[in-house]
Amino acid sequence: MTAISLDGVTLSIGGRRILSDVTLAIEDGEFIGMLGPNGAGKTTLMRALLGLVPVSAGSIQVLGAPVHRGNQAIGYMPQVSSPISGFRLSGRNFVVSATNGQRWGLPWPGKADYRDADRALELVGATELARRPLAETSGGERQRLLLAQALLGQPRLLLLDEPLISLDPNRQHAVIDLARRVQKELGIAVLFSAHELNPLLGTLDRVLYLGNGHAALGSVDEVITGPVLSRLYGSAIEVVRLNGRIFVMSDQYEVERGDHRHDDAHGHARDHGHGHHHA
Amino acid sequence: MMTPTGTRVITGTATIMLSYDFVINALAAGGIVAVVAGIVGFFLVMRGQTFAGHALSHVGFAGATGAVLLGVSPFWGLVALTLAAGLAMGFLGDRVSGRDVAIGMVLSLSLGLGLLFLHFYTSFATRATSLLFGNVFSVDRTTVHTLAMLGMACLLALALMARPLLFATLQPDLAEARGVSIRLVSVLFMAIVAIAVAEAAQIVGVLLVFTLMVGPAAAAQRLSTRLGRGLLLTVIIGLAETWLGISLAYHTDWPSSFWIAALSGAVYFASLAQAKIRG
Numbered sequence: 001m002t003a004i005s006l007d008g009v010t011l012s013i014g015g016r017r018i019l020s021d022v023t024l025a026i027e028d029g030e031f032i033g034m035l036g037p038n039g040a041g042k043t044t045l046m047r048a049l050l051g052l053v054p055v056s057a058g059s060i061q062v063l064g065a066p067v068h069r070g071n072q073a074i075g076y077m078p079q080v081s082s083p084i085s086g087f088r089l090s091g092r093n094f095v096v097s098a099t100n101g102q103r104w105g106l107p108w109p110g111k112a113d114y115r116d117a118d119r120a121l122e123l124v125g126a127t128e129l130a131r132r133p134l135a136e137t138s139g140g141e142r143q144r145l146l147l148a149q150a151l152l153g154q155p156r157l158l159l160l161d162e163p164l165i166s167l168d169p170n171r172q173h174a175v176i177d178l179a180r181r182v183q184k185e186l187g188i189a190v191l192f193s194a195h196e197l198n199p200l201l202g203t204l205d206r207v208l209y210l211g212n213g214h215a216a217l218g219s220v221d222e223v224i225t226g227p228v229l230s231r232l233y234g235s236a237i238e239v240v241r242l243n244g245r246i247f248v249m250s251d252q253y254e255v256e257r258g259d260h261r262h263d264d265a266h267g268h269a270r271d272h273g274h275g276h277h278h279a
Numbered sequence: 280m281m282t283p284t285g286t287r288v289i290t291g292t293a294t295i296m297l298s299y300d301f302v303i304n305a306l307a308a309g310g311i312v313a314v315v316a317g318i319v320g321f322f323l324v325m326r327g328q329t330f331a332g333h334a335l336s337h338v339g340f341a342g343a344t345g346a347v348l349l350g351v352s353p354f355w356g357l358v359a360l361t362l363a364a365g366l367a368m369g370f371l372g373d374r375v376s377g378r379d380v381a382i383g384m385v386l387s388l389s390l391g392l393g394l395l396f397l398h399f400y401t402s403f404a405t406r407a408t409s410l411l412f413g414n415v416f417s418v419d420r421t422t423v424h425t426l427a428m429l430g431m432a433c434l435l436a437l438a439l440m441a442r443p444l445l446f447a448t449l450q451p452d453l454a455e456a457r458g459v460s461i462r463l464v465s466v467l468f469m470a471i472v473a474i475a476v477a478e479a480a481q482i483v484g485v486l487l488v489f490t491l492m493v494g495p496a497a498a499a500q501r502l503s504t505r506l507g508r509g510l511l512l513t514v515i516i517g518l519a520e521t522w523l524g525i526s527l528a529y530h531t532d533w534p535s536s537f538w539i540a541a542l543s544g545a546v547y548f549a550s551l552a553q554a555k556i557r558g
Contacts, residue, residue, distance in 0.1 A: 047456075050456040051456075052455060052456060069456070069458050070456070070457050070458030072457075074456075076452075076453055076456050077453075078450070078452030078453055078456075079452075084449075086327065087325065087449065088500040088501065088504055088509075089325075089449070089500075089504055089505075089506065089509075090504040090505060093504070093505060093506050094449055094450075097445050097446050097449050097450070098446060098449075098450060098453055098454075098457070100442075101442060101443060101445065101446025101450075101454060101457065101459070102443055102446065102454065102457045102458045102459045103442055103443070104439055104440060104442065104443060105438075105439065105441070105442050106438055106441055106442060107441040107442045107444075107445045107506060108507065131504075132504075133504040149450065149453065150453075
């Protein structure tokens with residue numbers, strides 16, 4: 001089955017065109033690394049897949065069905081928002097709050113809800129750390145809890161929005177390995193957005209690069225080339241390969257590095273829909 | 280050291296104290312409000328909107344004094360204006376409720392207006408004092424009934440929405456993707472907060488609503504990482520502080536709001552110290 005299929009899709013936010021006339025298909029069971037400069041539309045595309053951003057033109061199908069809000073087949077891990085670090089609630093309470101959290105009523109999860117949460121926590125190896133209050137967990141531990149939350153209710157597609165942000169290289173690799181292992185175990189499709197390509201190089205099946213309203217989907221060798229990226233950045237891009245690592249350069253300035261630093265400066269991820277977000 | 284005679288003296292004064300109607304009314308009103316304000320405050324603390332709650336009570340002050348000027352009951356003036364302001368804050372959402380400066384300006388403007396209304400009415404200093412600092416011993420039977428009805432409505436509404444409220448508080452992006460209307464949840468919750476604030480102001484006055492709405496909940500969240508246990512602790516702490524505060528006020532003839540504020544502060548700081556020692 002096709003996990004995600006875009007047919008002539010145009011997405012706009014506040015009159016600004018983010019993607020125009022994009023057609024692509026991502027197959028079930030694929031691990032896709034999604035890259036691109038700030039504002040290229042990474043978060044916007046995820047939100048469109050969740051039915052939170054209307055499609056201006058074209059159509060999107062997710063797992064064979066048209067996009068709709070509240071699609072239980074999609075697991076979504078948003079960027080870590082700052083309030084999480086302040087909660088005194090335990091990680092397990094935090095994770096379980098998302099099981100049927102959209103239903104009206106008292107906030108007491110049932111036995112089945114706890115079973116599902118415990119299964120997801122075990123899958124990401126977070127059973128122990130979920131006993132601690134959220135405020136006392138590290139960035140990497142929080143990512144594992146968020147991943148567990150995204151895995152509630154047996155999703156067929158995982159959308160992971162910048163899970164590597166503000167993690168050191170060791171923790172980045174731990175998160176990537178974990179996402180890959182879970183994806184293999186469950187046999188589901190993963191769309192993993194990131195600022196840097198190199199940490200994902202050994203893991204991803206194909207890369208989806210967004211920029212300038214366009215999208216390029218293919219193997220690393222097909223997409224990470226001077227001509228393709230020059231079109232996506234709208235400026236001359238040179239791709240330098242060194243010891244198995246790839247550097248995307250524009251005028252001797254490394255593109256991805258600059259993006260990353262820019263993003264760290266404002267850690268709050270709640271500012272969706274204003275073009276100024278982490279795309 | 281407690282001698283048998285000493286025990287008899289204390290039970291004796293307690294019996295005398297409980298033989299007065301005004302004491303019974305004070306304990307009943309205080310108990311109702313401690314439960315309602317505590318539970319609503321628990322979610323307020325978790326959402327990081329305590330300052331918004333504090334400001335609502337000041338808007339209520341303008342409502343109460345304005346109502347006196349118009350010849351309406353100050354209680355309903357207070358309820359009406361806090362409710363209106365709460366709904367407005369909910370509609371404006373993050374744009375206002377997280378902005379300390381905007382909230383602070385509304386707060387001082389309301390207090391200024393309240394002062395002006397008082398000035399036009401008479402030079403009734405006692406009325407101002409009881410609005411600002413509360414006067415629990417002046418609560419009559421009718422007010423107790425009103426507080427009970429409003430309180431029940433408040434808790435019932437909260438029970439109906441607690442699950443999506445918790446979800447939207449902990450994980451707004453994911454909650455939105457699962458179909459929770461963040462705006463609706465926020466508006467309904469601020470309406471509930473407004474009623475709870477109006478109730479708390481009857482006991483400890485508009486300036487000290489923090490003592491009932493925030494103190495017990497913040498202490499409970501330090502002491503427990505579980506949702507249910509935290510809520511139960513909030514209620515126990517709130518009731519103990521209120522009833523003990525009223526008893527101390529009866530015996531010492533110092534203001535009850537002072538005692539409740541002192542106990543609320545003492546318990547909160549003790550909970551911080553306890554968490555430090557344990558952690």
